[in-house]
Every structure is written in C-alpha cells, then in structure tokens.
Amino acid sequence: xxxxxxxxxxxxxxxxxxxxxxxxxxxxxxxxxxxxxxxxxxxxxxxxxxxxxxxxxxxxxxxxxxxxxxxxxxxxxxxxxxxxxxxxxxxxxxxxxxxxxxxxxxxxxxxxxxxxxxxxxxxxxxxxxxxxxxxxxxxxxxxxxxxxxxxxxxxxxxxxxxxxxxxxxxxxxxxxxxxxxxxxxxxxxxxxxxxxxxxxxxxxxxxxxxxxxxxxxxxxxxxxxxxxxxxxxxxxxxxxxxxxxxxxxxxxxxxxxxxxxxxxxxxxxxxxxxxxxxxxxxxxxxxxxxxx
Amino acid sequence: xxxxxxxxxxxxxxxxxxxxxxxxxxxxxxxxxxxxxxxxxxxxxxxxxxxxxxxxxxxxxxxxxxxxxxxxxxxxxxxxxxxxxxxxxxxxxxxxxxxxxxxxxxxxxxxxxxxxxxxxxxxxxxxxxxxxxxxxxxx
Numbered sequence: 001x002x003x004x005x006x007x008x009x010x011x012x013x014x015x016x017x018x019x020x021x022x023x024x025x026x027x028x029x030x031x032x033x034x035x036x037x038x039x040x041x042x043x044x045x046x047x048x049x050x051x052x053x054x055x056x057x058x059x060x061x062x063x064x065x066x067x068x069x070x071x072x073x074x075x076x077x078x079x080x081x082x083x084x085x086x087x088x089x090x091x092x093x094x095x096x097x098x099x100x101x102x103x104x105x106x107x108x109x110x111x112x113x114x115x116x117x118x119x120x121x122x123x124x125x126x127x128x129x130x131x132x133x134x135x136x137x138x139x140x141x142x143x144x145x146x147x148x149x150x151x152x153x154x155x156x157x158x159x160x161x162x163x164x165x166x167x168x169x170x171x172x173x174x175x176x177x178x179x180x181x182x183x184x185x186x187x188x189x190x191x192x193x194x195x196x197x198x199x200x201x202x203x204x205x206x207x208x209x210x211x212x213x214x215x216x217x218x219x220x221x222x223x224x225x226x227x228x229x230x231x232x233x234x235x236x237x238x239x240x241x242x243x244x245x246x247x248x249x250x251x252x253x254x255x256x257x258x259x260x261x262x263x264x265x266x267x268x269x270x271x272x273x274x275x276x277x278x279x280x281x282x283x284x285x286x287x288x289x290x291x292x
Numbered sequence: 293x294x295x296x297x298x299x300x301x302x303x304x305x306x307x308x309x310x311x312x313x314x315x316x317x318x319x320x321x322x323x324x325x326x327x328x329x330x331x332x333x334x335x336x337x338x339x340x341x342x343x344x345x346x347x348x349x350x351x352x353x354x355x356x357x358x359x360x361x362x363x364x365x366x367x368x369x370x371x372x373x374x375x376x377x378x379x380x381x382x383x384x385x386x387x388x389x390x391x392x393x394x395x396x397x398x399x400x401x402x403x404x405x406x407x408x409x410x411x412x413x414x415x416x417x418x419x420x421x422x423x424x425x426x427x428x429x430x431x
Contacts, residue, residue, distance in 0.1 A: 124321035128339045142313055145320040146398055152327030153390060159328045
C-alpha cells in the first residue's frame with residue numbers, strides 16, 4: 001500500500017560524461033551517459049518535486065554547444081507525459097543550488113520551494129571571498145539568486161535549518177552539510193506513512209550519482225565510493241551515504257540518484273516520444289501506471 | 293571569429309565583467325537573506341563594503357575601455373550594467389529595501405547577460421568546472 005506515486009523524469013542528458021567525475025578514482029576509464037532528471041511525488045492530495053532542472057533559455061545553448069548536453073525539454077513537455085503541468089506542482093524540494101537542480105524556478109509559478117538555509121548563507125559568504133576563490137562558486141548562476149529573491153518576497157521560499165519531518169505527510173528533509181555542497185539535503189518519502197517505515201525511498205540529489213557510489217564495484221563485497229566532486233568532504237559524503245542506506249533498511253535500490261541511467265534496469269521504465277526516460281518507482285493506490 | 297583588436301578588448305574587459313557579475317551576486321545574495329528574513333541581512337553587512345570597492349574598480353575599467361566596432365554593442369551593455377548596478381549599490385545606504393535594490397540590480401544583470409551574449413569570452417555561469425557539465429569539450 002503506497003501513499004505516493006514516485007517517478008524519475010529525464011529532461012536532458014550528457015551522452016558521454018567522464019566516469020571520473022561520477023565515481024572517485026575512475027580516472028581514464030571512459031565515459032557513460034549522464035541523464036539529468038527530476039523527481040515527481042504524487043499522492044495524499046499533493047504534487048511535489050525534488051529539484052527542477054535548468055532553464056534552456058538561460059543555460060541551454062552554452063551547455064548544448066560547448067558541454068555536450070543533449071535533448072533538453074521543458075517541464076511542460078516532460079511532466080505532460082504523466083498528465084501533469086508545471087502549474088500543478090505546489091511543493092518543490094531543492095537538494096542543492098547548482099544550476100541543473102535549481103535553474104528552472106520560474107517555470108513553477110505556484111510552488112513553494114524548500115532549500116537549506118545553509119546553502120543560501122554559504123553562497124553569500126562565498127561571494128565575499130576574493131576572485132581567486134571562484135572555484136567555490138562553480139555551477140552557481142547569479143540569475144538563480146535573483147529569482148530566489150523573488151520567491152522569498154512572495155513567501156514561496158522556505159529556508160530550512162537542518163532536518164525537518166513531515167513537510168508533507170511522510171516526507172522528510174535531511175541536511176547533508178559540507179558534502180557535495182555546503183547545504184545539500186536529501187528527501188525521504190516514507191511511502192507507508194509509518195514513522196518506522198518499511199517502504200522508504202531516498203532522493204539523494206548529487207550525494208550519489210551512480211549505483212557504484214552506494215555499493216562499490218563488487219556486489220559480493222560492497223563499499224561506499226564517493227562521487228568525484230565534493231565542495232565539502234568525501235568523509236561527510238561517505239557518512240551521509242551510510243545514513244541514507246540505513247534509512248531505507250539497507251536496500252540501496254531505494255536510494256535514488258537522479259543522474260543514474262541504470263534506474264531503467266531496476267524499475268519499470270519507458271522512453272517517451274521525446275526520447276526521454278520515465279522511471280516508475282512506486283504507484284499510489286488507485287494510480288494508473290505511466291510506463292506500461 | 294573576432295579580429296585582433298577585439299580579441300584584445302575581450303581580454304582587457306573580462307575582469308570588469310566578472311567583477312560586475314560578482315557585485316551583482318553579492319547584492320543578490322544579501323537580498324535573498326533579507327527577503328528570507330535572515331538576521332544576517334543587515335545594512336552594514338561587510339559584504340556591502342566589499343561590493344562597493346569591487347564596483348569602483350569595475351566601473352573605472354568600464355570607463356577606460358576602448359571598444360572596437362565589433363565590441364561596441366558589448367561595451368554599451370556593460371556600461372549600462374555598471375550604471376544600473378551602481379544605482380542598486382547606492383540604495384544600500386540605509387536599510388536594506390529589497391524592492392528598491394532589486395529593480396536596478398536585475399536591470400544591471402540583464403545587461404550583463406546581453407553583454408555575454410554579444411561577444412565570446414564572457415561567461416554567465418562557469419560551466420567549465422561545474423559538476424554536471426562535461427569538462428574540456430570545446431567545439
């Protein structure tokens with residue numbers, strides 16, 4: 001019995017991303033597809049998302065022409081595949097402030113956005129540093145900051161300070177400070193609404209990119225391997241990975257990295273007419289499958 | 293492709309573009325904190341002093357620039373950006389009034405975006421080392 005339907009929606013992809021960026025230590029070991037996805041959470045009278053992708057108008061041409069991102073489609077097209085419009089979305093959890101997770105705020109006019117306060121305040125602190133520290137600002141779009149001002153003025157930006165339970169029924173936010181970014185967070189959905197849920201899912205943002213981050217290279221001898229990019233520390237990433245895996249009872253398949261292409265091998269999926277993948281993680285009671 | 297004189301203009305003016313972007317980001321960051329009700333957002337925040345210093349350097353550089361014909365449009369945008377961001381900065385003298393600062397700030401940043409679009413060599417966002425952009429591919 002599921003309280004929520006959960007879908008992973010691809011909106012663009014890099015066909016050949018270096019593995020070394022995804023899995024620490026995999027230097028000179030080729031590339032793999034890196035899909036860009038966001039998550040839809042539907043049920044209990046709620047429509048929510050984890051992250052919103054980026055805006056093609058602002059970023060798309062440079063990314064497509066210079067950095068190999070292909071096949072971007074708007075939230076209207078992507079969400080339309082499961083019968084939802086961007087205007088329907090009321091709650092959005094931003095795992096971290098990089099452009100490909102937060103860069104499309106303006107397409108969701110009716111949503112309230114949740115973001116860790118530390119992600120905001122550390123941005124601001126970083127901006128006060130001399131230019132030689134600019135590496136710390138990578139992936140941040142000043143225009144997103146201005147859009148965040150608008151959200152705050154409209155009362156649609158909730159700056160979360162640490163963990164917060166039941167933001168929606170059975171949906172919790174967990175801080176992962178000084179990991180991928182200063183104020184990253186992950187989202188837990190307890191899909192049976194139980195406090196000690198046996199049906200939990202974790203949406204981890206960029207705390208993990210791939211299955212290997214969660215289980216290593218050898219299934220018989222699992223280990224955690226951090227991602228290739230940490231603003232904070234690899235130690236913090238490893239410890240948060242343990243926390244996430246424990247919160248889903250040790251079933252690493254229930255920790256969902258949105259950039260993992262192989263979700264399609266683990267869960268029912270389909271490719272839309274736009275060439276984008278929809279992966280169906282769970283269906284709420286009475287909800288129709290969107291992939292069969 | 294750009295001619296040699298324009299290439300020199302680009303190299304000369306990258307820093308002031310980046311500095312204006314930095315000032316805009318600093319102000320926007322403070323506005324987010326103010327609009328979100330953070331107690332850190334105070335009118336005498338040390339970042340305002342930093343932003344003013346950086347702005348002065350950038351504004352001087354914009355005034356000193358000699359654009360080529362190819363770079364003229366870029367220079368017009370960046371000059372308008374500097375003027376608007378200067379207005380936004382001047383509004384930080386008293387209490388942090390988000391509305392009064394945000395309007396010229398956004399106008400200034402829009403001009404920076406237009407400047408970036410009008411000549412190569414000026415990046416709105418540093419994707420080069422961004423975690424989810426493929427590095428090192430230049431077409």
